[in-house]
Amino acid sequence: MSDVSFVRTEMLPEQAPPASSVGIIGWLRANLFSNITNSVLTLLSLFFVWYILSGLIPWTFQSVWTANSLTECREIMQERWGSTHGHACWAVINERWLQLLYGFYPPYPATPDVIVGESTGFLPAYFRPNLAMVLLLVAIAPVLFAEYVPRKLLIVTASYPFLMPWLMWGGSIWGPIMVAAGLGIGYLAYRFLTPIVGGIGGVVAAILLPVIWWLFLSGAVAGAIDSVIPIGIAEVESRKFGGFMLSVLIGVVAIGVSLPIGIVLALGRQSDLLIVKGLCVGFIEFIRGVPLITLLFVASTLLNIFMPPGTNFDIILRVMIMVTLFSAAYMAEVIRGGLAALPKGQYEGADSLGLDYWQSQRLIIMPQALKISIPGIVSNFIGVFKDTTLVSIIGLLDPIGLSQGIRSNAAWNGIYWELFAFIALIFFIVCFGMSRYSMYLERKLKTDHH
Amino acid sequence: MTTISDPPKAQFRLSMLIYDTRYRSMTIQVVALFGFMLLAAWLVNNTIQNLNDLGKPVEFGFLVEPSSYDINQRLLEYDSRDSHLRASLLGLLNTLVVAFLGCITATVIGVLVGVLRLSNNWIVARIMTVYVEMFRNVPVLLWIVLAMAILIESLPAPRAFRGENPEATMNLFDTMAVTNRGIYVPEPLFSRSLGDIHFLGASSLRFDVSLDLMAILIVLGASIFAMRRVRARADAVQEATGDRPTIWYIQLGILAVPMIALLVALGFHLGYPELKGFNFKGGTHLRNSLIALWLALSLYTAAFIAEIVRAGILAISKGQTEAAAALGLRQGRIMSLVILPQALRVIIPPLISNYLNLTKNSSLAIAVGYMDITGTLGGITMNQTGRELECILMLMLVYLSISLSISAVMNWYNDRVKLVER
Numbered sequence: 001m002s003d004v005s006f007v008r009t010e011m012l013p014e015q016a017p018p019a020s021s022v023g024i025i026g027w028l029r030a031n032l033f034s035n036i037t038n039s040v041l042t043l044l045s046l047f048f049v050w051y052i053l054s055g056l057i058p059w060t061f062q063s064v065w066t067a068n069s070l071t072e073c074r075e076i077m078q079e080r081w082g083s084t085h086g087h088a089c090w091a092v093i094n095e096r097w098l099q100l101l102y103g104f105y106p107p108y109p110a111t112p113d114v115i116v117g118e119s120t121g122f123l124p125a126y127f128r129p130n131l132a133m134v135l136l137l138v139a140i141a142p143v144l145f146a147e148y149v150p151r152k153l154l155i156v157t158a159s160y161p162f163l164m165p166w167l168m169w170g171g172s173i174w175g176p177i178m179v180a181a182g183l184g185i186g187y188l189a190y191r192f193l194t195p196i197v198g199g200i201g202g203v204v205a206a207i208l209l210p211v212i213w214w215l216f217l218s219g220a221v222a223g224a225i226d227s228v229i230p231i232g233i234a235e236v237e238s239r240k241f242g243g244f245m246l247s248v249l250i251g252v253v254a255i256g257v258s259l260p261i262g263i264v265l266a267l268g269r270q271s272d273l274l275i276v277k278g279l280c281v282g283f284i285e286f287i288r289g290v291p292l293i294t295l296l297f298v299a300s301t302l303l304n305i306f307m308p309p310g311t312n313f314d315i316i317l318r319v320m321i322m323v324t325l326f327s328a329a330y331m332a333e334v335i336r337g338g339l340a341a342l343p344k345g346q347y348e349g350a351d352s353l354g355l356d357y358w359q360s361q362r363l364i365i366m367p368q369a370l371k372i373s374i375p376g377i378v379s380n381f382i383g384v385f386k387d388t389t390l391v392s393i394i395g396l397l398d399p400i401g402l403s404q405g406i407r408s409n410a411a412w413n414g415i416y417w418e419l420f421a422f423i424a425l426i427f428f429i430v431c432f433g434m435s436r437y438s439m440y441l442e443r444k445l446k447t448d449h450h
Numbered sequence: 451m452t453t454i455s456d457p458p459k460a461q462f463r464l465s466m467l468i469y470d471t472r473y474r475s476m477t478i479q480v481v482a483l484f485g486f487m488l489l490a491a492w493l494v495n496n497t498i499q500n501l502n503d504l505g506k507p508v509e510f511g512f513l514v515e516p517s518s519y520d521i522n523q524r525l526l527e528y529d530s531r532d533s534h535l536r537a538s539l540l541g542l543l544n545t546l547v548v549a550f551l552g553c554i555t556a557t558v559i560g561v562l563v564g565v566l567r568l569s570n571n572w573i574v575a576r577i578m579t580v581y582v583e584m585f586r587n588v589p590v591l592l593w594i595v596l597a598m599a600i601l602i603e604s605l606p607a608p609r610a611f612r613g614e615n616p617e618a619t620m621n622l623f624d625t626m627a628v629t630n631r632g633i634y635v636p637e638p639l640f641s642r643s644l645g646d647i648h649f650l651g652a653s654s655l656r657f658d659v660s661l662d663l664m665a666i667l668i669v670l671g672a673s674i675f676a677m678r679r680v681r682a683r684a685d686a687v688q689e690a691t692g693d694r695p696t697i698w699y700i701q702l703g704i705l706a707v708p709m710i711a712l713l714v715a716l717g718f719h720l721g722y723p724e725l726k727g728f729n730f731k732g733g734t735h736l737r738n739s740l741i742a743l744w745l746a747l748s749l750y751t752a753a754f755i756a757e758i759v760r761a762g763i764l765a766i767s768k769g770q771t772e773a774a775a776a777l778g779l780r781q782g783r784i785m786s787l788v789i790l791p792q793a794l795r796v797i798i799p800p801l802i803s804n805y806l807n808l809t810k811n812s813s814l815a816i817a818v819g820y821m822d823i824t825g826t827l828g829g830i831t832m833n834q835t836g837r838e839l840e841c842i843l844m845l846m847l848v849y850l851s852i853s854l855s856i857s858a859v860m861n862w863y864n865d866r867v868k869l870v871e872r
Contacts, residue, residue, distance in 0.1 A: 031572035038571050045573045200468050275479040279486055289853040290846045291810035297828060297845075301838040305500045306493050386589035393591075393817055400591055407599070416599035424588045424596075431587035 055086060063088035068095070069411035092412050093422050096402075100422065102126055103242015103397045109170060109234040128233070129245050132167045135160060136252065144437065161256075168241075168249065172232040174225045178218040182210040238316045242397030244426060250316070251385040254323040258384070259377070261324070262331025267361065269332065270339050280332070287329035292387055295322040300394040319391055327384045334380055338373030339365065371445050378438035382431045399423045501839070512835040513538075514654070519830050521821045523737045526657050534831045536654040541826030542848060548743055548822065549809040549852075555748035556808060557801075560755025565785075567760050578756070585753035591814050593750050597742035598818040605630040608729050620723075627723050627730050632737040634723035634730045641717030662716055669712050677701045739820035743812065751808045755801065762797035763789060795867055802860035806853055813849070823848055 016022075020029060032042040062081060067073040073089035081087060093100075098107075107125035124130075139160040142153040162176040186206045194202030226232070241249070268280035287295070299318040304311060342365060350360030370377070392401030403419045406412050467477045501507055513535040520530050525543045528536060567578040585593070606618035608629045620627045627634040644661035680697055688694040723733030766789050774788040813824040823845065832841040 031570065034570060041569075041571050041574050045571070045577055049573070049577065273475050273479050273482070275483045279482065286850065289850040291813040291824070291849055293813045293816070293824060294828065294842060294846050294849065297832075297838075297842050301832075302842060305497055305839065308496050309500055309503060382587070386587075389589040389591045390814070393814070400589075400595060403595070414603055416596065416603055420592060420596045420599070424592055427589055427592070428584070428587045432583060435587070 059086055059088050062086075063090050065090050065094050067091035070413065070415050071411075088418050088421075089415060090418055092406065092415050092418055096406055097422075098126075099243060099406075100399055100402055101243045102129060102245050103402065104240040105129060105236060105242065105245060106240065109236050128167045128170075128236075132164050133248070135163065135167075136248075166233075168236070169238070170233045170235040172222065172226045172230065174222040174231070175218075178222040179214065182213045182218060185213050186210040238314045241316060242402060244399055246316070246391070246396060246398050247385065247388040250320055250323055250388045250391065253320045254327045254384050254388075255381050257324045258327035258331050261328035262335055263366070265328060265332035266335035266339060269336055284329045284332050287326055288333070292323070292326050292390055293393060295326055296390055296394050298322060315396065319394070319396065323384065323388065326387075327380065330380050330383070331377065334373050334376035335369060337376060338369035338371075341372050342369055374441055374445070375438055378434055378441075382434050385430060385434075386427065399426075497839070506836065508839060510840055512831075512837050512840070515835075517831065517834075519834070521826065523735075523740050523821060533654045534827075534835070537831060538823060538827040538844070539655060541821055541823035544820065545809070545812055545815075545822040545824075545852075548740060548747070548812045548815065548820070549805075551744050552747040552751065552808050552812065553805050555744070556751035556755055556804075559748060559752035561759050563752060563756035564759025565763070567756060568763060582753045582756050585750050586757075590746065590750045590811055591817060593746035594743055594814055594818055597746045598738060601738040601742055602630050607631070608725065611725050611730075625720070625722055627725075627733075629730065630738070631729065632735050633741060634733040634735055636720040636722050637732070637734040639719055639721045641719060643716065665712060665716070666709070669708050673705045673708055676704045680704065737820070739815065739818045742818050743815050743820050747808055747811055750811075751804055754804050754807075758797055758800045758804065759793075762793035765796045766792050798860070798864050798867065802857060802864070805860070806856055809852055809856065810849065 017026075020026060033039045064073045064076045064080075064087065067076060067089065068091075070089060070092070073091050074084045077084045077087045077089075105126065108123070109128065135156060138153060139157040141149045142151060142157055159180070162180045166173060166176045186209060189209045190202050190206035193205045197205065265280050265284060268276050269284065271277055296319060299322040300315065303318045303321070304313070307313070346364055346368065347360070350364040353360075355363065389398055389400045392398045392404070395401070397405070400423065403423060406419060407415060467473050514533045516531050517534045517537040518530045519537070521528055521537060521540050521544075523544060524540050525547065526540060528540055563578050563581060566574050567582065569575050569578075605628055608627075608631060610616060610618040611620065611627065611629070618629075625636050640662050644665065646658040646660050648656065648658050650656040680700055684695050684697045721732050723730040723735075725731075770788055770792065771784055774784040779787065812822060813828075815822040816825045816829050819825070827841055827848075828845045832838055835841075
């Protein structure tokens with residue numbers, strides 16, 4: 001008898017998977033045509049995409065770039081393509097883009113009456129806002145990309161709050177320097193008075209002395225120095241500010257200032273001190289309960305009434321204050337979420353190490369809580385930047401305010417898609433960029449292993 | 451000789467207020483309260499002094515003066531001789547109308563988009579992502595103004611409907627006219643109407659209640675109650691015998707028959723819009739401002755709601771889906787019986803805050819001229835009377851109470867669906 005049983009001693013070679021489940025076809029079957037419903041949905045979606053693109057692409061690219069009015073635009077369209085529909089008239093952007101970016105900010109502030117496009121100085125047009133923008137990027141780079149950028153650039157970051165207003169509004173350089181000097185005075189007071197009057201006394205002195213300096217002395221000193229060594233640049237009035245420059249200006253100030261205020265408010269809301277907690281909760285809930293527009297009404301009509309008689313400070317500054325307060329309340333809630341998400345052991349661990357309240361907040365709690373709240377903080381930033389458009393309602397000329405002006409101009413009456421598409425695109429780029437950055441930051445700070 | 455001495459008697463010294471943790475928190479609080487009161491007193495003092503200088507002390511008498519402006523989209527009757535208070539009331543109703551409509555459409559669109567964004571279908575998911583990113587990253591004011599511009603500039607004027615060979619025609623079997631002055635839709639009319647009851651006489655807060663509407667609501671409520679009873683009985687039968695009786699036609703009958711009978715009794719018919727002269731007459735006129743605001747707010751908020759829904763569904767672990775599938779449930783029932791009830795707990799709290807945002811964003815109505823409370827009380831009334839402090843104060847109070855009541859209602863609901871933990 002021969003042995004008929006057969007045992008294979010070597011593996012069969014692997015076979016290629018069926019052609020219908022790999023490659024493009026496999027992907028199509030898995031993702032687009034997995035069953036009948038899906039196939040129908042896919043076809044409908046493809047039709048929808050084709051419909052949109054077949055209108056959008058010719059509209060965007062078969063367009064008129066140079067014309068002086070909408071009527072002229074339409075004449076050119078009629079001549080070139082035989083119809084006025086389905087073609088964009090980008091000429092309005094071509095003509096007004098500088099206005100949409102800078103409002104009525106003079107391109108060469110030293111000589112207020114120059115016509116746009118005619119250089120009279122040796123500096124390029126819009127040198128000051130552009131420089132402020134570039135410096136802004138330099139100033140935030142060491143904060144945003146700490147590992148790629150030299151830490152020395154933090155000097156720019158620290159001086160930016162004083163440099164930027166001077167560049168934008170102009171005037172004597174001694175004003176901002178004297179304001180900065182107040183912080184120096186505070187630091188020196190803390191440093192040298194603490195050994196003499198004790199810790200608390202040092203803190204009180206470090207707060208009181210700069211305030212006295214700012215309120216009573218700095219103006220006089222700045223004026224005195226200015227009369228001896230006048231260094232300054234041409235002043236620009238607030239009502240000339242506008243366009244995306246204004247949005248960025250308000251947005252950056254509100255974002256930058258609201259984060260620290262929000263942290264303080266969140267800590268206040270979490271604290272055991274009943275009165276402090278009550279004040280913080282009241283402030284946060286009040287601000288969150290009313291729309292921003294009412295706060296802007298306060299800025300435009302009431303804030304001067306709240307100040308001592310005769311005070312009349314700048315409308316942009318007033319708007320910045322209200323937007324900052326608004327943003328701070330929302331920021332506080334986001335950070336409170338981060339604080340609440342920390343396990344109790346972190347607080348107890350910090351206590352058991354003998355750290356005092358501020359040390360434990362600075363070294364243990366805040367770094368973790370802020371990390372948890374990054375997505376919320378960034379979406380709050382995005383919200384603030386978008387909300388800066390509301391200033392158009394109280395008459396400031398942000399892009400939307402300007403767009404209303406352009407649409408009511410006789411030459412461009414009846415145009416809307418092109419204008420709003422341009423404005424929306426810029427907002428989209430900035431906001432989308434911010435949300436992508438927050439994702440990058442989350443990945444970078446992630447310390448757990450998943 | 452004593453080795454043990456009494457512990458040192460704690461003597462109160464002033465510095466203990468700062469250095470002793472027992473007293474320090476007290477000190478801080480007193481200082482904070484004192485500082486706050488000082489600040490408040492300073493602000494109030496400034497305000498009083500400034501208002502006296504301007505010659506307009508705080509008073510609310512202006513509210514009963516005639517408003518002398520018109521409100522075009524309104525729920526209650528009103529004319530320009532009515533008081534500012536009534537104008538504000540109508541504005542408030544308009545705010546509530548647009549907020550209510552917006553919340554409903556935003557929820558519907560948002561849930562749909564959020565679920566579709568998780569679809570296996572690659573292209574559908576991508577389209578929904580584009581929608582969400584497009585609306586989330588562009589300011590809502592821009593969407594509102596753009597929607598208004600599209601409605602005004604691209605729709606036909608009423609005169610385009612005129613003539614033998616009109617450029618534009620009415621939609622939906624000649625019942626609806628879409629024009630650049632707004633949309634005219636059929637209105638419900640009753641030929642044997644029960645009439646209205648007038649409340650609050652001739653005061654600024656007067657309002658009418660339509661008895662027809664009351665009757666419809668009562669019948670609807672009774673039908674729903676009866677339907678629930680029928681369902682409860684079906685449940686009981688199922689408990690007892692294991693077989694569930696078919697009840698859907700009974701339920702449908704209970705809902706439809708009384709309602710149809712009532713509508714016939716009231717002589718229900720639709721009033722269609724008709725072109726008369728330069729404009730449409732008849733039907734309900736939804737103005738551009740309302741539609742633009744409604745549309746923009748819904749689409750904008752829907753993008754946020756979609757993200758919330760998506761996050762809520764993703765928060766439910768895959769094991770739940772698989773376990774439900776192992777029990778033999780179909781795809782749709784897995785969603786409705788297993789996933790959504792759990793996801794709702796995650797979804798509801800942020801959903802509430804989005805409803806609140808929508809309500810607050812409805813104040814942007816002023817940009818398109820929809821007469822909500824910001825447009826009346828905070829807009830024309832404030833500019834006409836010059837009573838900035840009083841108007842803004844009232845405006846803020848109104849929004850605060852809307853916000854607080856929405857969050858109270860939603861918190862109550864949230865407590866009800868909350869996971870009961872042991």
